[in-house]
Amino acid sequence: MPPGTAIAGRVCAGTELAELSRSERFLRACRGQEVDRPPVWLMRQAGRYLPAYRETRSGVTFLEACRDVDRAVEISLQPLRLVGTEAVILFSDIFVPVVGMGVPITFSPGPTLETPLRSPAQVEALAGGDPRAEVPYVFEILGALRKALAADEVPLLGFAGAPWTLAAYLVEGRGSKEFGAIKRMLYGEPELLRELLARLTDMTVAYLRAQVEAGAHAVQLFDTWAGLLSPAEYREWVLPTHQRIVAETAVSGAPFILYVKDSAHVVPELFQTGADVVSLDWRVELAQVAERFGAETSLQGNLDPSALAAPPEQIAQRVQDLAEAAAPARGHILNLGHGCLPETPVEGVRAFTEAARGLAGVR
Numbered sequence: 001m002p003p004g005t006a007i008a009g010r011v012c013a014g015t016e017l018a019e020l021s022r023s024e025r026f027l028r029a030c031r032g033q034e035v036d037r038p039p040v041w042l043m044r045q046a047g048r049y050l051p052a053y054r055e056t057r058s059g060v061t062f063l064e065a066c067r068d069v070d071r072a073v074e075i076s077l078q079p080l081r082l083v084g085t086e087a088v089i090l091f092s093d094i095f096v097p098v099v100g101m102g103v104p105i106t107f108s109p110g111p112t113l114e115t116p117l118r119s120p121a122q123v124e125a126l127a128g129g130d131p132r133a134e135v136p137y138v139f140e141i142l143g144a145l146r147k148a149l150a151a152d153e154v155p156l157l158g159f160a161g162a163p164w165t166l167a168a169y170l171v172e173g174r175g176s177k178e179f180g181a182i183k184r185m186l187y188g189e190p191e192l193l194r195e196l197l198a199r200l201t202d203m204t205v206a207y208l209r210a211q212v213e214a215g216a217h218a219v220q221l222f223d224t225w226a227g228l229l230s231p232a233e234y235r236e237w238v239l240p241t242h243q244r245i246v247a248e249t250a251v252s253g254a255p256f257i258l259y260v261k262d263s264a265h266v267v268p269e270l271f272q273t274g275a276d277v278v279s280l281d282w283r284v285e286l287a288q289v290a291e292r293f294g295a296e297t298s299l300q301g302n303l304d305p306s307a308l309a310a311p312p313e314q315i316a317q318r319v320q321d322l323a324e325a326a327a328p329a330r331g332h333i334l335n336l337g338h339g340c341l342p343e344t345p346v347e348g349v350r351a352f353t354e355a356a357r358g359l360a361g362v363r
């Protein structure tokens with residue numbers, strides 16, 4: 001990047017920003033304060049593309065790995081050591097607290113229910129959503145991670161699945177391209193769906209607040225499948241859940257990151273939630289969104305995960321392009337537009353984080 005090129009958050013001419021810890025850089029970028037360069041991490045950075053993950057994960061089921069505090073701490077930290085990411089995200093899954101609500105879910109490899117959740121009796125039977133009692137190990141993992149990261153001042157992220165995405169899998173019983181079952185419920189039994197989403201929203205608020213109390217510096221809400229809705233349906237069924245979750249989590253003081261995949265048709269709605277950071281997928285023009293909405297909200301993203309298959313110098317070029325595109329925004333966190341894939345090359349992930357560090361000292 002030529003000297004003088006702006007990057008999001010605008011670099012301070014003084015020297016003190018050169019000393020930013022990873023936590024400070026990350027939290028400042030979330031809040032739109034000056035930084036020396038964008039921080040970098042990757043969604044699904046702990047996972048099957050890493051040989052070390054496959055080793056640590058072997059011999060137990062996925063949910064056992066999520067419940068085993070030492071193992072989950074080890075998996076959470078692997079990307080920090082192995083690929084140079086600058087934030088650690090809790091190793092768990094968006095369905096862990098739902099299992100805590102008494103829903104029998106197995107992973108093969110995605111979440112699967114033997115009996116999809118479609119009746120009023122099943123919705124009524126959902127446990128109260130007191131995550132501290134139902135999934136205490138999640139908060140033990142966060143506490144242990146916060147301790148492990150304190151000396152190096154690395155930011156720790158908690159997360160939750162958004163009610164729409166959780167409900168889409170629960171009602172379908174498994175992953176799907178179209179998630180037709182929840183759409184049939186939306187049109188055929190709207191009151192039942194409203195009740196299901198309300199319960200999941202309550203649980204999500206309690207879950208995210210408890211994560212911050214247990215040590216998460218910031219939290220991210222994943223709404224992977226909300227983009228399947230039309231803009232009008234999205235405004236009715238999804239936007240209010242985001243608004244409630246953001247507002248009720250804000251009391252914790254931790255920055256809130258909102259990620260919605262396939263959201264190009266509802267971009268203005270992403271910025272009506274009060275989230276501190278909006279995480280975009282690669283189908284949106286980062287520069288345009290930064291111009292239009294970036295003054296009030298920081299941005300995260302948005303490289304196509306498949307682009308990590310490119311040679312390192314091309315990845316570096318894309319990182320530079322992303323940083324420049326995001327420059328009009330008050331802050332930018334470099335990330336992918338969706339999670340790492342099992343076939344993502346480890347070298348590509350390293351090239352991505354190294355390129356981010358190469359942006360240091362610009363201007």
Ligand code: CP3
Nearest residue numbers: 043044045046047089090091092093094109110222224339
């Ligand atoms: O980002 C991270 O590294 C933290 C951990 C994390 C996992 N899942 C671990 C996981 C996070 C943040 C998630 C979120 C998640 N889980 C989402 C939202 C984000 C997204 O990727 O869309 C969704 C929809 C799920 C549901 C889920 N869990 C699916 C569809 C799958 C299987 C397919 C896949 O992508 O791996 C899982 C299982 C899962 N969750 C694995 C991991 C590491 C793989 C399990 C294994 O080891 O076999």
